[in-house]
Amino acid sequence: DTAVSQTPKYLVTQMGNDKSIKCEQNLGHDTMYWYKQDSKKFLKIMFSYNNKELIINETVPNRFSPKSPDKAHLNLHINSLELGDSAVYFCASSASNQPQHFGDGTRLSIL
Amino acid sequence: AQSVTQLDSQVPVFEEAPVELRCNYSSSVSVYLFWYVQYPNQGLQLLLKYLSGSTLVESINGFEAEFNKSQTSFHLRKPSVHISDTAEYFCAVSDPGSARQLTFGSGTQLTVLP
Numbered sequence: 001d002t003a004v005s006q007t008p009k010y011l012v013t014q015m016g017n018d019k020s021i022k023c024e025q026n027l028g029h030d031t032m033y034w035y036k037q038d039s040k041k042f043l044k045i046m047f048s049y050n051n052k053e054l055i056i057n058e059t060v061p062n063r064f065s066p067k068s069p070d071k072a073h074l075n076l077h078i079n080s081l082e083l084g085d086s087a088v089y090f091c092a093s094s095a096s097n098q099p100q101h102f103g104d105g106t107r108l109s110i111l
Numbered sequence: 112a113q114s115v116t117q118l119d120s121q122v123p124v125f126e127e128a129p130v131e132l133r134c135n136y137s138s139s140v141s142v143y144l145f146w147y148v149q150y151p152n153q154g155l156q157l158l159l160k161y162l163s164g165s166t167l168v169e170s171i172n173g174f175e176a177e178f179n180k181s182q183t184s185f186h187l188r189k190p191s192v193h194i195s196d197t198a199e200y201f202c203a204v205s206d207p208g209s210a211r212q213l214t215f216g217s218g219t220q221l222t223v224l225p
Binding site: 004031033040041042043044045048050055056090092094097099100101102103104105 | 145147149152153154155156157160162199201211212213215217218
């Protein structure tokens with residue numbers, strides 16, 4: 001009965017690879033988000049989708065591409081992974097003007 | 112653009128002592144304010160929120176925060192902490208009418224010592 005679930009929880013891969021992180025929410029929310037948390041625990045929003053439409057697109061390398069097949073899913077695909085991409089990536093969701101609910105994060109390590 | 116300052120990156124405190132985690136935001140207009148808690152290897156959980164109304168908001172586990180518009184602050188307090196309160200605490204702000212664009216502070220690591 002997890003509200004916001006991300007897979008995988010851990011992702012270890014080599015530089016140059018392409019990887020995807022999946023996110024699903026069962027709360028009936030209309031908005032979903034991707035955040036990046038760096039090694040100093042600083043959280044920054046990357047993308048937000050509302051009803052499958054991109055509404056927030058912060059300054060993120062175009063190697064990062066979000067995809068929302070439906071309101072309950074927001075996946076993050078990363079091409080040509082670099083060392084600096086190592087971080088924890090959080091998915092979140094919210095209903096209109098309500099607080100955001102977060103997943104447990106995906107810990108991405110680039111070798 | 113909004114910004115949030117959490118003045119203390121680390122706060123060690125003994126069990127059963129009171130604690131205050133400080134948060135200041137940049138905007139002088141109306142805002143929504145939030146405190147989130149992150150336990151080790153977990154996601155963020157909403158602790159409490161201020162959207163409107165009473166300036167003092169409380170959580171179910173004894174934390175409270177007071178919205179102070181003149182000082183643009185939203186400090187988090189607890190009169191008596193437990194070991195289980197050890198976690199990272201994040202203050203966040205968004206514009207009124209939309210909780211979608213959240214700006215987070217840099218976080219405060221609260222460590223409760225026995």
